[in-house]
Amino acid sequence: MSTETPDTAGAGDAPADGQPLVRVDGLEKYFWENNSLVDRLLGDDPVAVRAVDGVSFDIQEGETLGLVGESGCGKSTTGETLLRLQEPTAGRVEFDGQNVYDLEGSDLTEFRRDAQVVFQDPFSSLDPRMTIGEIVQQPLAVHDVGTEQERERRVRELLERVGLSVEQLDRYPHEFSGGQRQRIGIARALALDPEFLVLDEPTSALDVSVQAQVLNLLDDLQAEFDLTYLLISHDLSVIRHICDRVAVMYLGEIVEIGPAADVFEDPKHPYTEALLESVPRASTDEQDREIETLSGDVPSPRDPPSGCRFRTRCPKVIPPEDIDIDRAAFRAIMDLRERIEGRDISLETVGEDGQFEFEDGRLAVGDRSEFVATLKERVLDRDLPARDDAIVEEALAELAASDWEAAAERLRDEYETVCERQNPPLSGTGTETRAGAGTGTGTGTGMEKAGPSSTSDGSSADEDHPVACHLFAESGHRAPESDSR
Amino acid sequence: MTNTQQEILRVSDLSTRFFTQEGQVNAVADLDLRIERGEVFGIVGESGSGKSVTARSIMDLIEPPGEITDGSIEFHDSDLADAVRDDYPEAVDGEYVDLLEVPPEIRESLRGTSFSMIFQDPESSFNPTLTVGEQLAEAVEVQRRASSRPRSTRAKTEEYSFGSFALSTVLPSKKYVTEESRNRAIELLELVGIPDPVERADEYPHEYSGGMLQRAMIAQALAGEPDVLVADEPTTALDVTIQAQVLDLLADLQEETGMTIVLITHNLGVIARMCDRVGVMYAGEIVERGSLEDVFDEHVHPYTEGLLGSLPDLDGTTGRLQPIAGNVPSLLDSEMENRCYFADRCPKAMEDCLDHPPEYDAGGDDHEVRCVLAERRYDRTRALPDGYFGETERAAADKHADPDRTEEDVQPERAEGTVESSGGDRL
Numbered sequence: 080m081s082t083e084t085p086d087t088a089g090a091g092d093a094p095a096d097g098q099p100l101v102r103v104d105g106l107e108k109y110f111w112e113n114n115s116l117v118d119r120l121l122g123d124d125p126v127a128v129r130a131v132d133g134v135s136f137d138i139q140e141g142e143t144l145g146l147v148g149e150s151g152c153g154k155s156t157t158g159e160t161l162l163r164l165q166e167p168t169a170g171r172v173e174f175d176g177q178n179v180y181d182l183e184g185s186d187l188t189e190f191r192r193d194a195q196v197v198f199q200d201p202f203s204s205l206d207p208r209m210t211i212g213e214i215v216q217q218p219l220a221v222h223d224v225g226t227e228q229e230r231e232r233r234v235r236e237l238l239e240r241v242g243l244s245v246e247q248l249d250r251y252p253h254e255f256s257g258g259q260r261q262r263i264g265i266a267r268a269l270a271l272d273p274e275f276l277v278l279d280e281p282t283s284a285l286d287v288s289v290q291a292q293v294l295n296l297l298d299d300l301q302a303e304f305d306l307t308y309l310l311i312s313h314d315l316s317v318i319r320h321i322c323d324r325v326a327v328m329y330l331g332e333i334v335e336i337g338p339a340a341d342v343f344e345d346p347k348h349p350y351t352e353a354l355l356e357s358v359p360r361a362s363t364d365e366q367d368r369e370i371e372t373l374s375g376d377v378p379s380p381r382d383p384p385s386g387c388r389f390r391t392r393c394p395k396v397i398p399p400e401d402i403d404i405d406r407a408a409f410r411a412i413m414d415l416r417e418r419i420e421g422r423d424i425s426l427e428t429v430g431e432d433g434q435f436e437f438e439d440g441r442l443a444v445g446d447r448s449e450f451v452a453t454l455k456e457r458v459l460d461r462d463l464p465a466r467d468d469a470i471v472e473e474a475l476a477e478l479a480a481s482d483w484e485a486a487a488e489r490l491r492d493e494y495e496t497v498c499e500r501q502n503p504p505l506s507g508t509g510t511e512t513r514a515g516a517g518t519g520t521g522t523g524t525g526m527e528k529a530g531p532s533s534t535s536d537g538s539s540a541d542e543d544h545p546v547a548c549h550l551f552a553e554s555g556h557r558a559p560e561s562d563s564r
Numbered sequence: 565m566t567n568t569q570q571e572i573l574r575v576s577d578l579s580t581r582f583f584t585q586e587g588q589v590n591a592v593a594d595l596d597l598r599i600e601r602g603e604v605f606g607i608v609g610e611s612g613s614g615k616s617v618t619a620r621s622i623m624d625l626i627e628p629p630g631e632i633t634d635g636s637i638e639f640h641d642s643d644l645a646d647a648v649r650d651d652y653p654e655a656v657d658g659e660y661v662d663l664l665e666v667p668p669e670i671r672e673s674l675r676g677t678s679f680s681m682i683f684q685d686p687e688s689s690f691n692p693t694l695t696v697g698e699q700l701a702e703a704v705e706v707q708r709r710a711s712s713r714p715r716s717t718r719a720k721t722e723e724y725s726f727g728s729f730a731l732s733t734v735l736p737s738k739k740y741v742t743e744e745s746r747n748r749a750i751e752l753l754e755l756v757g758i759p760d761p762v763e764r765a766d767e768y769p770h771e772y773s774g775g776m777l778q779r780a781m782i783a784q785a786l787a788g789e790p791d792v793l794v795a796d797e798p799t800t801a802l803d804v805t806i807q808a809q810v811l812d813l814l815a816d817l818q819e820e821t822g823m824t825i826v827l828i829t830h831n832l833g834v835i836a837r838m839c840d841r842v843g844v845m846y847a848g849e850i851v852e853r854g855s856l857e858d859v860f861d862e863h864v865h866p867y868t869e870g871l872l873g874s875l876p877d878l879d880g881t882t883g884r885l886q887p888i889a890g891n892v893p894s895l896l897d898s899e900m901e902n903r904c905y906f907a908d909r910c911p912k913a914m915e916d917c918l919d920h921p922p923e924y925d926a927g928g929d930d931h932e933v934r935c936v937l938a939e940r941r942y943d944r945t946r947a948l949p950d951g952y953f954g955e956t957e958r959a960a961a962d963k964h965a966d967p968d969r970t971e972e973d974v975q976p977e978r979a980e981g982t983v984e985s986s987g988g989d990r991l
Binding site: 149150256258259286287288289290291292294295298313314315316317319320321343353354355356357358359360361362363365366370372373374376377418423424425 | 610611759760762763773775776803804805806807808809811812830831832833834835836837838856857860861870871872873874875876877878879884885886887888889891892
């Protein structure tokens, strides 16, 4: 959900402000592991890798939407799936009002002409055994456009247009530099006069000076041919430079989407903030800029965290309402919880060699308090308020008996946050969107982020710039949910 | 930056060439570098500019068909100077030792203890069949033996004979050489911020994420407590949030240990974040060097300006990018003319540029630039005519990629030492 107003969501119909060229609604693409015949015979359940997990956005005609995120967040898969280069697991994509996945025959052929793609790696996306003339001409031949002479003329035109010389028509890709090859790829994508281009990291294999040439070229082409772009990139400054709107992806979901200027100048989602903060600026002030680096790595899309997927790294993870604790301390407790839940602490190595002896996984009772103190020192690098300190110690004491369950339970009881119970929907601020607490844990397609429902009252919503974060939900919502504790 | 800083590394007239089938490639030519103890020196340039070859030359990792053909790499180490003075008097100059004049065994013995290197791609730099802990312990062990018998390489690595190979197929591999080195490996993992290092030490590289593996590689490089750490694109393979973590780590370690870091990258943002002084490389030479401020704010060389002007801006003061026309030149000796190598892409090329420029002083403490613009202003009457270098492709690229940039855009009046063009402003 991106630009529509709350009352049009769910209906899936055109909003008043004109039909978007591309509308993606609840797009999902899972890849399955352990899905071979052998695995099935052995009775192994397939594991879903949720590359894209319920993504919705619109692209208006003539605009450039940027899809930005770190590697593995599903941005390229989104691009490929919406072009139907991959079959989706669920969801729909409308191109010019038609569902792309229902297209057949000549309609599909027409879609294939209208929507083109430029790939990241200019070294592997051109056939080394074809001359560049043949490469650019191939789409014309495949779609049987014009006569031989017309095609040749078109190829010359295109090559000139992207800044290559016509004399190079008979050369092979290996004779060209990376930037020139990317120009060839662009010429090929333009051959059929498309309306929509998916640019999948078009410049990330290029040097900065060449990247600037290609970005300028893309800019010019868009103006000249009224193209609509979906630009996929991990480079925030490239996105900032050429996009009108930006969608930020994290682990298969869009966490924030809005006009580029808004997202970059006033990022709302803590992930977007962190991402922007992490980019080193090429300026002499850079060394004085304080940045708070994000801890940890992106979790695996095989087993994404429940609720908000960013909660395992989020510096602003929300403590339960009745607990008064500062952010950093709460973050530390959450990190500890995670390690305990993942059994990612080696108890045998606590303390000096042989200081603590485990027998049958249990520590002699007399050693426990000392063990807890030593362990706490190792796993927590900050002091906690007295109350929380006591709780953490209780939990660690369970570990002395190797009772991971109990330790995790103790902490979960006390510190379960709204961030892990519910996947925040992508919505403007202040809209009522809860879809029932049970579905938030991320099972199957129940994860509706289908956007704002109609019950929203007095939404101070920023409908152009929705964000998927509990911090931007109305504060009143958290109270009833805390009852479960 | 003070002048009293001691130079730990003096590279003079370094030339590294590759003798390939197509001919001689001048990857690095007449390169001068002065690196001070405890600083972070950045080398920035595009692919093929020779920055990695420079790093590998310093590390003595140039392999055939490459060869260091000329120059000297002097390393400041009074102990080493004393040790080799008698045998190789010509290599020693005061407390400096010319590493190119001493035999390979001695250079090799410095690797790890004096110089260490981290590479771009952590995934391919580790052995996938050994645990990370084992590999770290191995580095520790090698360094420990080296320091117990300094300047001797015999002790550095265990002989790997056919016998040991045959034995290894029968016996389980001897994991850690000693308990000591295992503990040190764990310490190192802890030092680089890997959580739960004890368990992590027993995991294999594929169980690590890219960022963690890069940390492990840094740990390995630190095993010998090197004086100089050469980091070749240490964060290029990483996502920005992980890049920020790794840069932070490097900065912290540098502060803690006082080591000198030579940071090689194509990313100007990383340079700005980390470095005290910078050298900009182009076509095998350093075309401009100086303090961070000199290079970012007071640059003289049009290439530096072009690099900065090519960068899209995160703060959105959008405008058209000002790219450098054309492509990185060939470094084949037969194709390199004796002129400024950037002249064919330079918007301010003049007749004067047809002679290869020496390094000019560009004002400032230690700001030098290989460009005649340091000496004289741009003079349009002396400008080279369009298409002088006869590259059709350049003309075509120019016309489309950058139609805005006409002669009028090039500012003819420019004060020496400062640049007030769009590229500089938008930083």
